[in-house]
Amino acid sequence: MNPSPVLILTAAFGDGHNAAARGLASAIQLRGGTAVVADPFAESRPKLNDFFRRLYLTLINRYPHLWNLFYLACHHLPLIENTLFTNRPAYLQLRSLIETHRPKVIALTFPVYAHLIAWLPHDLRKTFQLITIVTDSISVHRLWSSAKADLWIVPNEPTARSLHALGIPMDKIRPIGFPVDPRFAAPTAHPGDEPPGEAPRILYLLSSGLRGGPDLAASLAEQPGWSVTIGTGRDPQIARKVEQALGPRKKDVQLLGWTSEMPSVLAKQHFVIGKAGGALTQETIASRTPFLVTQVVPGQEEGNFSLLQEIGVAQLTPNGETAVRVIRHALAENGKGWKEWKAKLAAASRPDACLRLADLCLSMNK
Numbered sequence: 001m002n003p004s005p006v007l008i009l010t011a012a013f014g015d016g017h018n019a020a021a022r023g024l025a026s027a028i029q030l031r032g033g034t035a036v037v038a039d040p041f042a043e044s045r046p047k048l049n050d051f052f053r054r055l056y057l058t059l060i061n062r063y064p065h066l067w068n069l070f071y072l073a074c075h076h077l078p079l080i081e082n083t084l085f086t087n088r089p090a091y092l093q094l095r096s097l098i099e100t101h102r103p104k105v106i107a108l109t110f111p112v113y114a115h116l117i118a119w120l121p122h123d124l125r126k127t128f129q130l131i132t133i134v135t136d137s138i139s140v141h142r143l144w145s146s147a148k149a150d151l152w153i154v155p156n157e158p159t160a161r162s163l164h165a166l167g168i169p170m171d172k173i174r175p176i177g178f179p180v181d182p183r184f185a186a187p188t189a190h191p192g193d194e195p196p197g198e199a200p201r202i203l204y205l206l207s208s209g210l211r212g213g214p215d216l217a218a219s220l221a222e223q224p225g226w227s228v229t230i231g232t233g234r235d236p237q238i239a240r241k242v243e244q245a246l247g248p249r250k251k252d253v254q255l256l257g258w259t260s261e262m263p264s265v266l267a268k269q270h271f272v273i274g275k276a277g278g279a280l281t282q283e284t285i286a287s288r289t290p291f292l293v294t295q296v297v298p299g300q301e302e303g304n305f306s307l308l309q310e311i312g313v314a315q316l317t318p319n320g321e322t323a324v325r326v327i328r329h330a331l332a333e334n335g336k337g338w339k340e341w342k343a344k345l346a347a348a349s350r351p352d353a354c355l356r357l358a359d360l361c362l363s364m365n366k
Helices: 015-030 040-044 046-062 064-076 084-101 112-117 157-165 213-221 236-252 262-267 278-286 302-311 320-348 353-363
Strands: 006-009 035-038 105-108 129-133 151-153 201-205 227-233 253-257 271-274 291-293
Touching: 006 015, 006 084, 015 035, 015 278, 015 353, 035 084, 040 046, 040 084, 046 064, 084 112, 105 112, 105 353, 112 129, 129 353, 157 302, 201 213, 213 227, 213 236, 213 253, 213 320, 227 236, 236 253, 262 278, 271 278, 271 320, 278 291, 278 302, 278 320, 291 302, 291 320, 302 320
Parallel strands: 006 035, 006 105, 105 129, 129 151, 201 227, 201 271, 227 253, 271 291
Antiparallel strands: none
């Protein structure tokens, strides 16, 4: 008889939740297990979920301080818990998933699901163990701790201490790491580990919330000898703005749309520039790629920047002039700054976290 699948619950409110879910699912499959990734919020009410997802993106990109007020309010007050009754369709979808797949292990990367699971009948709840995978770093939102789980997985020791301060016993917290895509742990050569000399390879991933983003792209393209890739993602409007800002320099850069090959893309780079999102921050650490941060969304992303500060590699470069200056400084003296950056990232990197977490899930799935 085949073991039941590990049910992984995620939501499309921040790239970190989905990245962690995909990374764990891929690792479980590599280890010979089966995983089912589900988003009960999107599956139960897709149009409403898409509306709130777009609202969320609008707030973090255009009105980050307003988003921070909501984020902090939910941290200090039980606003989410007191309005969960409006999410009964998501609860019913979640219950249906559990009754269909009969998992012995459920792993969630979005904290609200733990509160919906608390509604389950006791006889159904006792049929599985619940693992909460915390995608925050350093500064942990209260929602991760305010509903029961059997284990909490965190990216690092400082985050474990933060979660413990919210009342979770240390013996229930495992600082395994953030489950990035298992391809980050592949024992293949990293071209980006070779010293850049005077010709660095740079990946700039634009965010629609950074108004000066296209100008920053143009500043990078103007540097002689630099190999620049501009990632514009899924939004064609961003791509158009970048092309306008580049003008004739467009021929000197490579434009990159959305890709599922981020492990190999990052492995080639000497520097990555982008917003301090949960997924990108963890992926740059896993790939040991120096990361220049253009933007930190208050509240939600402050912990990611704190993590980079903890490692000793935090650099805030909100415009082209600053980014160029930081890169040139890192390249000086035969790349002294770049080499120090790489060494610190190598010490902090846990690219195999997803595989170790997959082993844990499968050991509990027997």
